[in-house]
Amino acid sequence: MCSSDSQIVNANGGDTPVVRTDDEETHTSTVKRRATPPEIEKMKRLLSRQKRAWIIDSFTIEEGHKGPFPYELGKIHMEQKYRVHFELYGQGVDKYPKGLLSIDKESGMVYVHRAVDYEDITILKLRFQAMKDVLVDTSLGVEISIKDINDNPPRFLRDLYEINLSEGDPQGTHVLTVVAFDVDKPGTLNSTFHYEIKSVSPAVTDTEFYVNEVADKFTVLVEAIDHGEVVRLSSSTTVIVHVQDGNNNRPTITGQIGSGKVKEGEIGVSPLRLHVTDRDTPNSPAWRAKYTIHGDNEGYFKIETDPDTNDGILTVVKPLDYEEGAQRNLSISVENEMAYFSCKVEERTSSGLWKVDTSTGDGTAGDLSHSVLVLIEVEDTNDPPMFTVTVKQAMLEENAPIGTWVEKMTAVDHDSSHARDFVYKIGSDPAGWLTVDPHTGDITTVNTPDRESPHVVNGTYTILLNAVDNGDPPMTGTATLSIHVTDVNDNVPQPTVEIVDVCLSDNFTTTDITAFDPDGIPFGGPFTFELLEDVRETWKLSSSYGYTTGLVKKPGVYAGLYTIVLKISDLQGKFGVYNISVTVCDCSVTPNCRIRRNTATKAATGAIAVVFASLFLLLFLLLLAFAITSKKEFTTLQTDDSFGETLLASNVERPGTDCKNMAQNFTYKHQFDEYQTNWYSQRDTDYHHTHGMSKMDFRYTRNLSYVPDSAIQALLHRRLSSLQKTGDDLLDYQPHIYADEGDCDTLSELEQITIRDNDDALQKALEDLGSKFNELGFICKPPHLQI
Known part of the structure; x- marks a missing residue:
């Protein structure tokens, strides 16, 4: 509990005293009005009496008091000769927690109105004041403590x-x-x-x-x-x-199912299945089994765990050979994925940890794993013959003569209970060069080998050889023979192009010409280039050695077609001579000289197509006329001698030759060029081959002959008269009325066409097209009508 003392001091060093009250709680001082000296003496006597008269008790409130409320906390006792009243301020009254405390202003009794919680507030700080009329007689600071009780559990x-x-x-x-x-x-x-x-x-x-x-x-x-x-x-x-779950139970192999037999040569089969039991939690690492095979150093087997049943499945992964052993003895152990442990209490102490015996392990050492012995039987089957060397190398010279021995391949059959007879066969021979003796395995050539064949890769020709036995079914062993074909100089260098274009220019112009040789080193390039014939005034080579040379056109060469003879030799002196067709043209008009030639050729081809279309149209019209005029019975026409004409009887089925009408000729001429290429090769004897450059004139003559309308009209009148005279002899003839349509109009424009009788050019042109066009030429000859 804090208290405050009152004392009288002089303010500002003057004679008029003031009263100052110090508050230890708030560290403030209250200064009252200035008093006169007589008043000061009176106040001293009064205060002295009051201090001795106040008796302040210590107050404590128990936490969680049960009531009833309000109850008396305590009373301030004092000896007084005059009447005062009391005031109470601070926590629990007008400050938090408000309304907890009150004081009787006349008697000074303090009351508690409700329970208080120590965990909410532990001490209450208040101020007592005694009032005489309106003056504060005294002021005191009071602390009320809250007594804690055990009202909160941990x-x-x-x-x-x-x-x-x-x-x-x-x-x-x-x-x-x-x-x-x-x-x-x-x-x-x-x-x-x-x-x-x-x-x-x-x-x-x-x-x-x-x-x-x-x-x-x-x-x-x-x-x-x-x-x-x-x-x-x-x-x-x-x-x-x-x-x-921990692995405190060992897996135990309790049985096996399966025949335990496997045929030799088979893989992927499972001859055996092991079953285990484990008391640990299913599908946990402590329950899942892990198997190990012992005694399979060659790796013929593997064993896997069935995720559903935890069984061990033994599978063959490498072919077994009956001849190497009819039985396989294996040991298979099982463990868990989690390390095994065990724990046993040896002594229960009264305090602290017990004494226990624990053991741990990985499940694979010593007696921590369970294992069984299994026997696998291998059944004999028909094994294929096996080559002693499955991949072999051999050498063969290019262009070797037929019958040349290449290599010998050997196979053996180790079957003990099946037939051992077998034969050798060619399995793969892409170029068809080789054959094999079915009994000895000797390989010889049946065709001339060519190193430049597309089947030779990097100088190596590969074949497959089979050894086939006579078992049921037949079994086949395979070996590979890689034949290294040695090169010979059997090819001459060749240019990549034989037709080049050169732009017309007053300066030197160079065009590259590249050569190649299918032969390898040292029978190929670099090559030697040489111009033959005397062309030094117009052409030269930029270089004579290498893989590419430049054909240089000198100034003064005019536009046109030129043939340059070029000799190309390889490192061994083997050469070829080629005619290089050079076209010189104005590149400002045509960027490519061959575009202009192709255009002209296409135009000529179109003209030829038009001509042949006309011929086929004419043929159709002739056949149509023949079909209209033909009859089942031929009747001789009676002619009138007044016309001075003669009808010749003939049984020759060819066009007549007595037509005297002048034919007007229509002639079409086409001319086209071909190029000439010559090359020479030198081997044992000289050989010359020429692609001839020729100039062909194609001339086609067509005779269009016609008979005047008056002659045709006279012919029709004579035929009608003949039919009327012989009508009596035709018992089954029924008269027919023909309508007179008047005179035919004369086509004057057709009379102006003149076609000559000479059709040799057309006949020759059609014969040049082949035998299929001979009949067409015969039919297209203009017929001679005998009136």
């Missing part, structure tokens, strides 16, 4: 904890830390507490060990209890422990 930070533990975690492993707190007054028994494990569910004998086989989840109730003097309070939290 509280955990969380109501529920969940953790995971492995069954194999050793004793003493830290699991979890739970934290609780008590808001009662620190340092007292009310806020001091301890922890206890109240229960474990499901209940086990050894709570220090959580075994997955008992349950995979345990519920632990942890309690915090305080040490209150009157009453002890507590609270609890729940810890759920999920126990992950």
